[in-house]
Amino acid sequence: MKIGIANDLPSVAEGLRRAVLLRPGTEVVWIARDGVEAVERCTQRTPDVILMDLIMPRMDGVEATRRIMATTPCAILVVTSSVGGNAQRAFEAMGHGALDAIDTPMLGAGDPRASAVVLLAMLDKVAKIIATREPSAPTARSKPAPAAAGGNGGLVAIGSSAGGPAALATVLGALDVGFPAAIVIVQHVDEQFAIGMAEWLNGLSTLPVRIAKDGDPPVPGTVLLAATRDHLTMSSGARLVYNVEPSDYVYRPSIDVFFESVARRWRGPLVGVLLTGMGRDGASGLKGLRDKGCHTIAQDRASSAVYGMPKAAVELGAAVDVLGIDEIAVRLTRLFARQTALGSTR
Secondary structure (H helix, E strand, C coil): CEEEEECCCHHHHHHHHHHHCCCCCCEEEEEECCHHHHHHHHHHCCCCEEEECCCCCCCCHHHHHHHHHHHCCCEEEEEECCCHHHHHHHHHHHHCCCCEEEECCCCCCCCHHHHCHHHHHHHHHHHHHHHCCCCCCCCCCCCCCCCCCCCCCCEEEEEECCCHHHHHHHHHHHCCCCCCCEEEEEECCCHHHHHHHHHHHHHHCCCCEEECCCCECCCCCCEEECCCCCEEEECCCCCEEEECCCCCCCCCCCHHHHHHHHHHHCCCCEEEEECCECCCCCHHHHHHHHHCCCEEEEECCCCCCCECHHHHHHHHCCCCEEECHHHHHHHHHHHHHCHHHHCCCC
8 A cells, every 4th residue: 555644744744654654565655744745746646545634834634635636536534633623624624535534643652553553443444445346245145124114204314435524514504494304324434533523514504413322213304423333224113223243344334234224124205315435335225225116316426526436326226316416405305395295205
């Protein structure tokens, strides 16, 4: 794996360089002192992954992420002194396509591998995502269990990854206060970041947004966000529960696992939405929703920060609609406006 580092503090950049080299097969191809230099270095040699600081002179990490993803896209991991203290910028960077955000590891004292364990684990995860060419789930599956009694209201199941925060903010901000369906979101994000993301979205959304707790029922007019590394699933009683299994999935939480679960358990009107993201997670799950007769939506190429997951869904024939991000809330509103008259969101 080839790594680029963008950080204006030489001591931190050197610490990161030493830390990533603890991972076998890793090479640091360049170190940039600010966002301008990072953009320039990417045009000369695009790495597999960039460790991007947020606060830098001349150009910060948010703008550098935006420009890189627009011209020489690659995986970007935000590594900054305090994710919590820079939450606004971190979400903006993720909205432009950064995969995730972590605090800069405390390097230079004690066992270097122990200090870098979170960073190295994140690089392993990113490496698997980059290498994914087929769905991460096993292709041989048992047939879905018979549908159990679930909610009879409407549900919107949304999956998103790189670029997701900004896309979610656009969709949620465009829905009316009286939107009649429940909304549940699985976004690929580190669990320490989930609460802050829910609070951030809550400030931008017309609907209340909070993290999903074990045992929560989806409630019309409320948005619930997956909040742990375990998979968010739906129980037979139409309540949301977290599950460790399947334990071998690259994506945690997995959008495919979530979509497949609601397809089995939810008995009311159901719409699946797959937004911007790297890899293929959610594509087969969205296909399963469409095969069940649900309406499905994939974000289009032009408005996606990373056209990976929705592209995979389109190629599978999983999407009834392929829409720009500004069109999705309008479509959802119209679908659920038909619910009373038709009793369906097909």
